[in-house]
Amino acid sequence: MPRTIDWYRRLLVVVLLLPLASMWLVPFSDTSEPRYAEIARLMAQTGDWITPWFRPGVPFWGKPPLSFWAEALSMRYLGVNEFAARLPSWLCLLLSVFILYRGLRILRGRRVAILSALIYATSTLVYVASGAVLTDPFLALGTNLSFVTFAVLASEHRRQCATQAFSSRLLLFCRIGFFVGVAIGLLAKGPLAAAIILVPSACWCAMEQYANRPQPRMAWAKGLLLAALISAPWYILAEFKTPGFLDYFIVGEHIRRFLDAGWHGDLYGTAHREAYGTIWLYWLQATFPWGLALLAMLAASWRSARVRGVLRPLRHDALFPYWLAWAAFTPLFFTFSANILWTYILPAIAPLSVLVALPIERLLVQGCITRRHLLPLFVLVPVAVLMWTGIAWHRPDTLKSERGLVRYALQRGNGHIPLRYLGGPPFSAQFYSKGTAEAVGLSALAAGEESEGLAFVAIPKDEAGRAQAALGHQLNVLYENRRYLLVRCGSSTQEAILPQEPRQRVAKHLPKNRS
Incomplete structure (x- = not known):
């Protein structure tokens, strides 16, 4: 088994390095990537670190500045080019994978940890977003940090984990890390990030309280104050510098955008009007091929007693409701939203990776499958993106790029x-x-x-x-x-x-x- 784990680690390193090719070779294609890259370029050029500018004289109120800060700094040191603008998103992928691996290694051991990291890194949306100029990788970094640290704390109070005990330093890091993740989300995407993080955690705590089990010691008041101290100063400065920001961003972008299918208040583009429930089609696209793999395992359990025997014990996992709450909340939240994009699924992919890794690990241990069965799934998306990169590099003018x-x-x-x-x-x-x-x-x-x-x-x-x-x-x-x-x-x-x-x-x- 150690050789198998080393093989998975080498494969993970290759998967994480492959996006560098597309980051360097593929030009920006309209609309999202060059729009955000131009905002970051203007920030680097003007030195204005408070207000992102859509174009000179027009403030960009659509997103908080965390991704623009990182991209502007990257362009200042590496030059104004595609690679410099995309590098921060790739670094977010590395950090997210590291956080997921370290947390799951503590909770469920090395095999589940490396499988979860590989499944996460090779999901379509994660892999594509890791080499693109988007705000979503920064949101995912914050949500993943909170997701993993809270899972460690929840496991500690139940005393069910892969290790004997947690150090006081680790527990302190997790308590702080959970709220730092909230702050990262607030600076990357806004109040929506706080809902994505706090609601699943609160649901799990409610279930634990209903079962008369002790709650993780979180120091909620102090933690939320820490998150506010990190994120609130920028919101205050942004409103002071360009009055009207809070009304547009809080009310328009976070309420009207999702409830009003015909919302015409978008100052920087057009609303993405979709039928209710379309988010689940985006879920299939974003999680491919692992979302389909999970559905296939669930379907097989109806016909195979052996597969049922593998899946049944997972329901008794103390943290199974927690993984499920996190994986389901984001698509459920957007099911009745009118204006959506497939990138909204990104925060749900890390918990989904755990839900897929747990049964796969049991199937591997029981000899039902081998790593040869998994290899095509691991390389499918990276190879497809690499082939597309070659086509885009050879014929760049076939893209919507100038x-x-x-x-x-x-x-x-x-x-x-x-x-x-x-x-x-x-x-x-x-x-x-x-x-x-x-x-x-x-x-x-x-x-x-x-x-x-x-x-x-x-x-x-x-x-x-x-x-x-x-x-x-x-x-x-x-x-x-x-x-x-x-x-x-x-x-x-x-x-x-x-x-x-x-x-x-x-x-x-x-x-x-x-x-």
């Missing part, structure tokens, strides 16, 4: 010729141009071609016909990606600023100029 177009324009213009986007630049263009890409309207483009200096203009492909008619001449396409055509506009007397280029073919979907 990296290639912006770099082409900046290199051709030597930084002296402006880049403009008809209708406004997308977030990836803002990031890669470091905020220099400008917006231009069709009438302004036509009116200013002869009166203004030379400029590169990115025209949406579905607007190419109208742009050509407004300009009155054929468009000479310099660069083409998935969404835009890059053309050169301006006074003909300034054409010599650019080196002569070979004549480009006119995109086949453009009408010929008949004037």
